[in-house]
């Protein structure tokens with residue numbers, strides 16, 4: 001039945017992975033890190049399976065703590081573990097972390113610069129279970145927390161590198177997680193990830209597409225389609241939302257003269273707002289189109305269905321890059 | 330008015346209630362069939378409890394789900410929506426066409442119960458929201474001198490959320506005699522069998538000032554007796570701890586690994602429905 005919204009067992013996976021993919025990149029990278037460093041510990045709140053942390057749980061049961069359905073306690077326990085010298089990776093769904101556990105992420109973790117890595121799954125519209133499970137505002141909320149590094153990786157390769165970089169860097173991180181079959185967009189061979197650095201994946205002259213998370217795959221496809229339509233599109237991938245790579249953003253905004261920001265989150269308050277504020281405060285008058293989620297609760301429906309409904313599918317994004325007009329507005 | 334108030338509750342027969350529970354299970358299977366739905370096991374497990382709650386205990390007018398005097402039934406475990414929709418269809422609040430759309434893109438029935446659906450009191454899906462709101466409802470109804478009572482369903486998984494115990498402590502402290510919690514202890518959560526040591530569940534509630542009954546939640550007679558026994562405590566909140574079996578009513582599902590997301594193969598639904606009919610006895 002084509003219109004069934006729920007895929008039993010596949011909960012919280014990105015929809016329709018057509019190209020190459022990896023399975024459980026977060027959990028597998030955490031296992032590798034755990035072998036290298038006995039101070040790595042893992043936590044979840046009854047979402048071990050749905051956060052892909054099971055490989056770590058299996059290999060290091062003594063270093064794995066399941067808080068049960070108790071997100072606040074999971075984050076507090078992670079903070080406590082960090083305070084006695086551990087590097088604590090705490091993984092569950094973004095919606096429950098960024099809503100219920102926010103106080104504990106802000107105060108017990110970020111304020112103490114605790115070595116806690118919050119790993120937040122099912123971002124944006126990935127989950128079909130509607131308002132309670134879809135994380136619209138996590139990037140907005142987390143961007144507002146001082147001393148918190150916020151990262152939205154694009155694919156499996158970047159996610160693994162982000163997990164590794166976070167483990168090697170003291171402080172509190174909020175990392176968006178992709179689980180299950182995770183697309184491979186980048187080439188491991190020439191891949192580098194640096195916290196706080198954006199990467200210019202394509203240069204162009206007509207429009208600069210600034211994107212984060214898995215939206216960057218769509219931005220790249222849109223840029224390719226645009227070329228065929230004689231539109232030269234630059235793509236600046238911005239995995240680290242905070243701290244923002246201001247120099248990279250200002251460089252393309254000034255050079256290219258028209259900016260589109262695409263994110264898998266609220267179009268107000270997240271990356272789009274960060275870019276707009278920066279460009280405006282610098283005195284540039286570059287026009288900016290922000291593409292993202294609307295200020296409303298979204299229906300229960302499959303990811304692809306909602307994205308088509310609200311203008312986040314490939315067609316809408318390609319159209320915006322070519323014509324400058326976003327159909328989702 | 331067509332309220333479901335049965336007056337003398339003891340006059341409702343176990344036979345009638347078992348019939349209701351069977352029909353709830355039939356409805357759930359029809360809704361879930363061929364949709365890859367994973368929460369059918371939980372729905373089947375709580376069917377008896379819901380049958381007793383709605384067809385014996387609660388005062389509710391299916392023709393007027395917002396009736397201000399109604400007893401409130403708060404489903405805290407939002408992902409048990411399939412069970413709630415079966416009840417609302419059995420009551421006639423939802424139509425057959427409504428529930429046929431369950432699990433499809435574009436359906437008006439969310440996968441977790443949201444309070445925009447008639448007969449649904451709170452938005453569930455984020456666990457641990459029910460009991461606190463139930464406490465608020467019970468306080469407000471008591472303030473108004475309303476005879477309406479509040480019944481909150483919650484799951485054993487929700488006993489792990491701090492919010493549940495914040496609410497439990499407040500209800501005991503406010504001596505909310507018009508509040509009854511029913512805990513569906515089915516022994517599973519998302520990661521499999523309970524990941525924390527939960528027992529003794531009953532003593533925890535007692536320590537918070539609640540009257541407690543603990544029963545086999547798939548035994549209609551035991552459920553009825555427990556509700557009656559709880560009525561003997563007019564001075565405090567009450568909790569019924571129901572030990573239920575996921576998949577109850579369908580032996581193949583009951584025997585399946587105690588998994589939160591039960592897997593049913595595409596061609597398997599018809600034979601499971603046959604099993605349900607056959608097991609009715």
Ligand SMILES: Cc1ncc(C[n+]2csc(CCOP(=O)(O)OP(=O)(O)O)c2C)c(N)n1
Nearest residue numbers: 046454455456484485486487517518519589
């Ligand atoms: C606040 C919150 N945290 C996590 C989840 C994800 N989740 C959905 S169902 C579930 C299992 C909870 O166990 P229980 O409520 O006992 O349900 P059962 O396994 O019996 O269906 C979890 C953790 C959620 N819905 N809400």
